[in-house]
Amino acid sequence: MALGVFFVRCVHYFSMARWGLCILLYVLPFAAAANDYLDELISAARAKHLADQLQWRALLHYKPRLIFSGVESQADDPEFFNAPDGKTNPEHELEATLAAFFSNRVETPTRQNPQCRFIARYQWLKRELKFDPARLPEQPCRRYREWRDTLNPDALTLVFPAAYLNNPASLYGHTLLRVDAQDQDERTRLLAYGINYAAATNETNGLTFAVKGIFGGYPGLFSMTPYYSKVTEYNDLENRDIWEYELTFTHEEIERLLTHAWELGPVRFDYYFFDENCSYYLLSLFDAARPELRLTDRFPLWVIPADTVRVVTEEPGLLRRITYRPARSTILRYREQRMSAEQVVLAKAIARGTEPLAAPALAPLSDVERARVLELAYEYLEYSRLRGEAPDAARAAARLRELLLARSRLTVAAETPPPTPPVRPDEGHRSARVSIGVGRENGAGFYQLNLRPVYHDLLDPEAGYNRGAAIEFGNLVVRYREQEERARIERVDIINILSLSPRDALLRPLSWRVDFGLVRKPVNSADDALVFRVNGGAGVAGEWTRRSFWYALFEADVNTNDHLEKGYAIGAGPAAGALIDLTERWRVQLEGRALRYGVGAVHSGDELALNQRVTLGPQSALRLELARKHEFSQTTREATLSWSYYF
Amino acid sequence: MLKKKLVAVALVGLFPLGVMAAGENNIGTCGWGSKLFDGQRGVAPQVLGGTTNAIGSQTFGISSGTSGCTQDGVVKSNWKTAMFIDGNKEKLARDMSIGNGESLDSLAKLMGVRDADKPAFFLAAKENFARIFASDNASTDQIVASLKQVLAERSDLSVYSTAI
Numbered sequence: 001m002a003l004g005v006f007f008v009r010c011v012h013y014f015s016m017a018r019w020g021l022c023i024l025l026y027v028l029p030f031a032a033a034a035n036d037y038l039d040e041l042i043s044a045a046r047a048k049h050l051a052d053q054l055q056w057r058a059l060l061h062y063k064p065r066l067i068f069s070g071v072e073s074q075a076d077d078p079e080f081f082n083a084p085d086g087k088t089n090p091e092h093e094l095e096a097t098l099a100a101f102f103s104n105r106v107e108t109p110t111r112q113n114p115q116c117r118f119i120a121r122y123q124w125l126k127r128e129l130k131f132d133p134a135r136l137p138e139q140p141c142r143r144y145r146e147w148r149d150t151l152n153p154d155a156l157t158l159v160f161p162a163a164y165l166n167n168p169a170s171l172y173g174h175t176l177l178r179v180d181a182q183d184q185d186e187r188t189r190l191l192a193y194g195i196n197y198a199a200a201t202n203e204t205n206g207l208t209f210a211v212k213g214i215f216g217g218y219p220g221l222f223s224m225t226p227y228y229s230k231v232t233e234y235n236d237l238e239n240r241d242i243w244e245y246e247l248t249f250t251h252e253e254i255e256r257l258l259t260h261a262w263e264l265g266p267v268r269f270d271y272y273f274f275d276e277n278c279s280y281y282l283l284s285l286f287d288a289a290r291p292e293l294r295l296t297d298r299f300p301l302w303v304i305p306a307d308t309v310r311v312v313t314e315e316p317g318l319l320r321r322i323t324y325r326p327a328r329s330t331i332l333r334y335r336e337q338r339m340s341a342e343q344v345v346l347a348k349a350i351a352r353g354t355e356p357l358a359a360p361a362l363a364p365l366s367d368v369e370r371a372r373v374l375e376l377a378y379e380y381l382e383y384s385r386l387r388g389e390a391p392d393a394a395r396a397a398a399r400l401r402e403l404l405l406a407r408s409r410l411t412v413a414a415e416t417p418p419p420t421p422p423v424r425p426d427e428g429h430r431s432a433r434v435s436i437g438v439g440r441e442n443g444a445g446f447y448q449l450n451l452r453p454v455y456h457d458l459l460d461p462e463a464g465y466n467r468g469a470a471i472e473f474g475n476l477v478v479r480y481r482e483q484e485e486r487a488r489i490e491r492v493d494i495i496n497i498l499s500l501s502p503r504d505a506l507l508r509p510l511s512w513r514v515d516f517g518l519v520r521k522p523v524n525s526a527d528d529a530l531v532f533r534v535n536g537g538a539g540v541a542g543e544w545t546r547r548s549f550w551y552a553l554f555e556a557d558v559n560t561n562d563h564l565e566k567g568y569a570i571g572a573g574p575a576a577g578a579l580i581d582l583t584e585r586w587r588v589q590l591e592g593r594a595l596r597y598g599v600g601a602v603h604s605g606d607e608l609a610l611n612q613r614v615t616l617g618p619q620s621a622l623r624l625e626l627a628r629k630h631e632f633s634q635t636t637r638e639a640t641l642s643w644s645y646y647f
Numbered sequence: 648m649l650k651k652k653l654v655a656v657a658l659v660g661l662f663p664l665g666v667m668a669a670g671e672n673n674i675g676t677c678g679w680g681s682k683l684f685d686g687q688r689g690v691a692p693q694v695l696g697g698t699t700n701a702i703g704s705q706t707f708g709i710s711s712g713t714s715g716c717t718q719d720g721v722v723k724s725n726w727k728t729a730m731f732i733d734g735n736k737e738k739l740a741r742d743m744s745i746g747n748g749e750s751l752d753s754l755a756k757l758m759g760v761r762d763a764d765k766p767a768f769f770l771a772a773k774e775n776f777a778r779i780f781a782s783d784n785a786s787t788d789q790i791v792a793s794l795k796q797v798l799a800e801r802s803d804l805s806v807y808s809t810a811i
Contacts, residue, residue: 224720
């Protein structure tokens with residue numbers, strides 16, 4: 001109708017100039033009217049102090065600045081802001097956002113109207129300021145609506161693929177969000193969608209990825225995939241157990257979260273491995289849904305995925321239910337234990353083709369046993385194929401099909417799945433540790449303080465962690481020797497990673513270790529000093545029983561310090577040990593190593609240690625560590641009794 | 648017997664492999680070409696709310712050419728079943744060989760199989776494993792076509808042969 005009036009009025013004018021004037025005169029009042037309403041809205045927003053509210057802070061990701069006063073948004077993409085100073089000025093950003101809502105831009109598959117591009121902000125401001133649709137028309141936002149309707153959201157699940165240590169990229173676990181649909185049930189979770197925040201890169205070099213990831217060298221992006229794709233990626237390609245934590249967000253909160261996830265999609269947030277990582281940004285989505293949670297505020301320094309799972313599970317009433325999804329390697333180990341050794345060997349041979357599918361050894365087996373052998377052969381071959389270990393890809397594919405075909409001819413029910421572990425990753429000891437201890441070194445007493453921000457070593461209580469896996473960052477040990485009446489740094493483990501994976505009939509992983517840091521050790525026959533050390537080793541590990549295993553590595557060791565002859569020493573040698581759980585709470589470790597340094601300061605260094613740990617409670621443990629070391633003809637006998645607290 | 652053959656021929660004639668208009672049936676190419684027991688592949692994640700060619704959709708290592716099947720990260724409804732089969736071939740093969748499993752349950756749901764018909768559906772899939780997965784590098788199109796035939800041949804399940 002407005003258009004009709006326009007034509008009636010303007011059609012009487014003949015010259016271009018007058019057309020122009022007519023258009024201007026006609027449009028200006030509308031423009032002025034829009035500005036009037038915008039001014040009204042801005043005044044109302046100021047009166048209600050909307051820019052100071054938790055919801056606005058959560059949606060714009062404002063955090064207090066470290067050094068200066070005021071706030072700064074963690075978004076690193078100028079497209080996220082409507083005001084030129086939006087990154088640091090919540091009021092200007094809110095007013096510029098309101099102005100942007102008046103845009104007439106039409107939506108295309110590659111571009112949206114600001115009301116849709118910033119739909120969470122729009123919906124919140126609309127509710128707070130009670131937008132009048134006659135003065136600020138509401139855009140249809142078809143793309144958002146279709147996306148949201150396809151999701152058909154009913155509940156949210158926090159998904160935690162646990163760490164699998166032989167893959168360093170999975171060190172701290174990961175978290176992603178699953179949007180559960182209204183028509184979903186127990187057996188159709190795979191059809192849900194997952195929202196995932198990750199560093200966007202194709203980098204395959206582990207070291208480059210680690211360095212750039214730590215220092216914000218990659219953009220982090222939110223993306224969406226069908227959940228089954230993620231399950232394949234984590235369970236099968238990376239062999240990680242998955243834990244699913246169903247949450248109790250209301251439908252209204254879920255809408256808020258989804259509108260905010262939509263806003264965040266194309267926005268670049270610099271990905272920082274330690275503090276602005278996958279888990280941090282998922283928590284920011286929860287903050288948008290329920291700002292009172294203030295989950296991101298609880299992580300000022302660094303964020304470990306397992307810790308973010310903890311804050312969610314410990315929030316009263318937020319957790320509904322937990323489901324466990326074992327990795328293929330977990331399934332393989334479980335099935336192996338339920339079959340006889342001969343059947344496991346047979347399954348492996350059939351998988352590899354060294355035994356035919358119609359092996360004579362299968363004949364005397366019952367249908368159930370034969371089904372299990374075929375299934376184990378299939379799972380093992382598929383495991384090998386996905387790891388790139390199947391020698392002939394084409395033959396593997398043919399054999400896989402043959403195995404399934406043979407299985408399809410047997411009427412036997414499916415094998416029971418591995419049981420859910422009694423202790424979940426979020427129920428394990430907390431990530432930081434402080435220890436105080438007393439001890440004697442060659443007869444002289446000392447006190448010791450140990451501070452470790454993250455994460456876990458072989459003697460920490462194992463429940464909820466992977467067996468044989470140890471990672472430590474920034475472990476600091478300070479010792480006060482009574483005779484010297486001063487405290488000195490004994491060691492600083494900058495990075496310490498150990499992956500001991502027991503071998504069995506089917507799985508033969510490599511065990512390895514990497515560590516570097518500072519350690520106080522003898523530098524000649526008289527003195528000691530804080531030496532910089534890099535150590536790497538590889539070897540094997542095996543299980544004797546469920547509660548005991550052994551390991552043997554060959555290590556290389558590089559030490560540098562000015563007090564060393566020539567300033568450095570390079571050596572190598574074997575290391576071996578055993579871990580035995582005498583009871584559920586009492587673990588004993590025996591370890592020995594013999595390093596021969598042949599380059600630089602030539603010498604040898606031997607060590608024998610007997611360590612014990614008794615778990616006192618979920619977050620505390622007692623240790624007794626005895627060691628005998630011999631290096632540069634200095635012998636040290638040491639005993640330390642310490643108490644550890646995890647927080 | 649002859650009638651069965653005629654039906655089979657007619658069905659094959661209706662679904663030539665190749666590009667089809669998306670509106671006519673669920674099978675087309677949509678870019679995928681992955682095969683059974685082939686190699687690592689998955690669904691390329693899509694960045695939310697951005698351009699369909701945003702960097703997110705190309706930067707993650709594993710991908711299959713599924714662009715065009717999705718908009719803003721969710722699968723267009725008429726591609727859903729085919730895309731699920733494309734992304735879960737090995738799991739579906741394994742579940743069908745046993746006669747049940749989570750992936751098979753999910754496929755049944757996508758196809759709208761009623762609870763009462765599920766046992767027959769699972770049994771038909773298991774008994775016809777060799778036909779449905781006719782080769783060890785079967786393509787999605789081949790698997791879908793075979794599954795359709797298997798369902799069409801059974802009076803109690805033929806109604807589902809049009810669901811894929």
